[in-house]
Amino acid sequence: MNTGQMIITMAAMILLSTVILSVNKNALNTTSSMTENKYQILGISLGTALIEEAFSKSFDAYTALNPITGEAEQADNLSDLTNYYSLGPSNLEKKRRNFNDFDDYNGFVDSASNASVDSLSSEMRNNDIAAIFKVESKVYYVDPSTDNKLKKVNYRTWHKRMDVLVTSRYLGDGLDTIKLSKIYSYFFY
Amino acid sequence: MGGKAILIVVISFSLMFTVVKYNSSNTSSNAAERLASYYIKTNAHNIAASAANIAANELFRDPNWSGFSQDTLYMNGGYAVISVSKPANAKAKFDAKAVYKFFYAGEEFSEESRVNFVLNATNYSRFGYYTNVWGSGYLVTGDTIDGPFHTQTKLNTLGSPVFLGKVTTKQGINMVGNKYGFGPANPEFKGGYETPVDVPFTLNTSALLGVASTGGRVFQHPSGSNLDVRLHFNADETVEWSTRKTGTSSWSTPIVADLDTFTTNGVIWNKKGNLYLSGTVNGKYTVGTAKGGGSTGYVYLEDDIVYRKDPLKFVNGGTTITNPDCEDMLGIIAEKQVVVKDNAANRDDINIHAALFNYDGGITVEGISSSKPNMGTMRIHGSLIENSAQTTGYTNGAGYHQVIKYDKRYRNSTPPSFPATTSYEIVSWFE
Numbered sequence: 001m002n003t004g005q006m007i008i009t010m011a012a013m014i015l016l017s018t019v020i021l022s023v024n025k026n027a028l029n030t031t032s033s034m035t036e037n038k039y040q041i042l043g044i045s046l047g048t049a050l051i052e053e054a055f056s057k058s059f060d061a062y063t064a065l066n067p068i069t070g071e072a073e074q075a076d077n078l079s080d081l082t083n084y085y086s087l088g089p090s091n092l093e094k095k096r097r098n099f100n101d102f103d104d105y106n107g108f109v110d111s112a113s114n115a116s117v118d119s120l121s122s123e124m125r126n127n128d129i130a131a132i133f134k135v136e137s138k139v140y141y142v143d144p145s146t147d148n149k150l151k152k153v154n155y156r157t158w159h160k161r162m163d164v165l166v167t168s169r170y171l172g173d174g175l176d177t178i179k180l181s182k183i184y185s186y187f188f189y
Numbered sequence: 190m191g192g193k194a195i196l197i198v199v200i201s202f203s204l205m206f207t208v209v210k211y212n213s214s215n216t217s218s219n220a221a222e223r224l225a226s227y228y229i230k231t232n233a234h235n236i237a238a239s240a241a242n243i244a245a246n247e248l249f250r251d252p253n254w255s256g257f258s259q260d261t262l263y264m265n266g267g268y269a270v271i272s273v274s275k276p277a278n279a280k281a282k283f284d285a286k287a288v289y290k291f292f293y294a295g296e297e298f299s300e301e302s303r304v305n306f307v308l309n310a311t312n313y314s315r316f317g318y319y320t321n322v323w324g325s326g327y328l329v330t331g332d333t334i335d336g337p338f339h340t341q342t343k344l345n346t347l348g349s350p351v352f353l354g355k356v357t358t359k360q361g362i363n364m365v366g367n368k369y370g371f372g373p374a375n376p377e378f379k380g381g382y383e384t385p386v387d388v389p390f391t392l393n394t395s396a397l398l399g400v401a402s403t404g405g406r407v408f409q410h411p412s413g414s415n416l417d418v419r420l421h422f423n424a425d426e427t428v429e430w431s432t433r434k435t436g437t438s439s440w441s442t443p444i445v446a447d448l449d450t451f452t453t454n455g456v457i458w459n460k461k462g463n464l465y466l467s468g469t470v471n472g473k474y475t476v477g478t479a480k481g482g483g484s485t486g487y488v489y490l491e492d493d494i495v496y497r498k499d500p501l502k503f504v505n506g507g508t509t510i511t512n513p514d515c516e517d518m519l520g521i522i523a524e525k526q527v528v529v530k531d532n533a534a535n536r537d538d539i540n541i542h543a544a545l546f547n548y549d550g551g552i553t554v555e556g557i558s559s560s561k562p563n564m565g566t567m568r569i570h571g572s573l574i575e576n577s578a579q580t581t582g583y584t585n586g587a588g589y590h591q592v593i594k595y596d597k598r599y600r601n602s603t604p605p606s607f608p609a610t611t612s613y614e615i616v617s618w619f620e
Contacts, residue, residue: 005193012199019203026210030217037220044228051235074359074385144243148259158246161239163265175224175293180231181265183239185246 036172043166046135047180050164054105059186064100075186078156084141102160102184106139136165142183150183158186225293232267233302237287238620240269241304244283245615248308252281252613281308281613304620310609311388313574314520314544317354317595321390322577330371336572336595337380339388346376354595355380359387390576391611392548394479394524397458400606405456410434415462415481422468424497435462435485448472455605461485467492470517475604477522486525486549492534494519495542500596501570511597519543520604526550526579529567538565544572544599546608551575554588561587569593
């Protein structure tokens with residue numbers, strides 16, 4: 001092998017090495033991206049599931065089905081509804097399975113992998129290895145007639161907004177916090 | 190030669206790796222796009238659905254609501270543009286278009302989502318039986334209520350009455366059992382049960398007068414006195430009518446009129462007085478009377494008032510289905526109540542094909558008492574709406590044995606301008 005052939009061979013090896021390194025880097029990026037996507041989609045689904053669960057409950061404790069009489073009250077006045085500073089579960093609603101109205105989810109915090117109907121309303125297991133996702137929800141009144149930004153108001157209205165935040169150390173830079181919001185309004189058929 | 194061969198091999202490998210890298214990048218890029226799409230679709234839908242929820246609340250509280258002063262609602266990084274319209278047919282249509290924009294991995298994604306729904310006034314005729322005030326009586330074992338049922342007070346049941354349609358009440362239900370030999374409290378709700386549901390009892394006589402004045406037929410005494418109107422419907426689509434001043438005995442000479450020209454929109458309204466009805470209905474009409482004080486506002490049934498074909502077809506005993514041959518429809522509105530005249534024609538059964546609206550009472554029989562003779566069966570095929578139930582017969586046989594069967598056509602269709610509630614119901618919701 002003469003000098004020219006040697007140079008060509010070395011150039012070829014350098015080119016091959018560069019390509020392999022580039023492909024390897026790309027493969028790692030793709031794997032990382034796919035993994036992040038998987039967790040992000042899972043996080044969105046968890047947030048959506050919590051919103052849907054809350055929407056399946058009564059608008060307010062006042063309008064929830066009474067387990068003793070089997071009947072529900074119809075809210076005629078705003079004063080019938082839970083006061084803005086009392087939104088959240090009552091003392092009898094420590095566990096998620098006991099939530100019977102929408103605003104019981106105010107202040108709810110949980111680690112998704114351990115979440116169940118038996119979760120406590122403010123139970124975050126930070127030290128739990130299985131705790132991949134932190135799911136938090138806030139519920140508050142909004143007044144669209146005075147504020148088209150639909151921000152929190154400190155009085156009772158017929159509209160409650162739920163914000164769900166899903167965070168995880170496994171979420172990527174593109175979507176490090178998943179935020180979902182939906183408004184539940186009281187209207188009777 | 191050896192060096193060139195190696196270079197060719199390496200370049201070939203490089204090309205292959207480049208293709209692999211390209212595919213890998215594509216996979217990564219597609220996954221990111223799908224994630225972004227899923228996220229923004231979820232958010233856009235949530236925003237649109239929130240706007241629809243808000244609008245539904247506003248429309249239920251105020252049927253004339255036409256939107257906020259600012260028609261754009263901002264939420265969670267997106268916004269919804271809301272639009273409310275009220276077409277001439279009295280329906281309200283709502284449309285929310287939500288837009289959500291999102292930056293992911295340096296790229297902007299945008300998504301639109303729509304939610305729209307249609308509201309309509311709840312028509313009373315959709316109830317098989319509506320009673321504003323239920324009272325202290327019971328529905329008992331053996332009673333069967335056909336069609337949707339509603340009361341604005343508490344319903345009392347004793348034993349196991351059967352409700353074939355959906356039952357709604359404003360003040361709940363009082364289920365009593367093991368009393369007077371009626372067995373355990375176990376009412377059967379074949380169509381479901383819901384409470385509290387508010388369907389206020391109202392009658393807008395001005396609206397009916399307005400409709401009758403513009404394309405219908407209005408009766409009123411020239412002097413403004415109360416007027417009695419007698420209508421006898423004929424199967425050939427004519428009506429024989431006559432009038433008299435209320436309190437007098439002599440009717441005017443009957444006039445036969447073609448119903449097509451007599452009332453083009455199908456509404457016949459007596460401004461104040463009483464209405465006397467009988468005959469065979471050919472077409473779709475609403476007839477009624479307002480009260481003028483004293484003993485007026487009554488609709489008197491002088492004989493059967495029926496369609497050319499019974500709206501029900503009877504199969505397997507008491508089971509009924511809608512008769513496809515029946516195209517006629519009648520609404521009878523009394524600002525006081527509907528009364529079956531105690532005359533020779535009615536003493537051997539009476540058949541009523543109509544939606545009956547009794548604003549200040551319920552259907553009853555003239556001079557009914559427990560000493561009256563047996564008058565056979567009162568068959569109502571249609572819908573009964575009343576303020577409170579009245580007596581039509583006694584357990585000793587006096588008066589009528591009453592049978593009410595729901596005309597299921599009223600679920601989707603009503604007699605022209607038949608009274609509706611002041612509130613709305615959602616008839617369609619698309620998202």
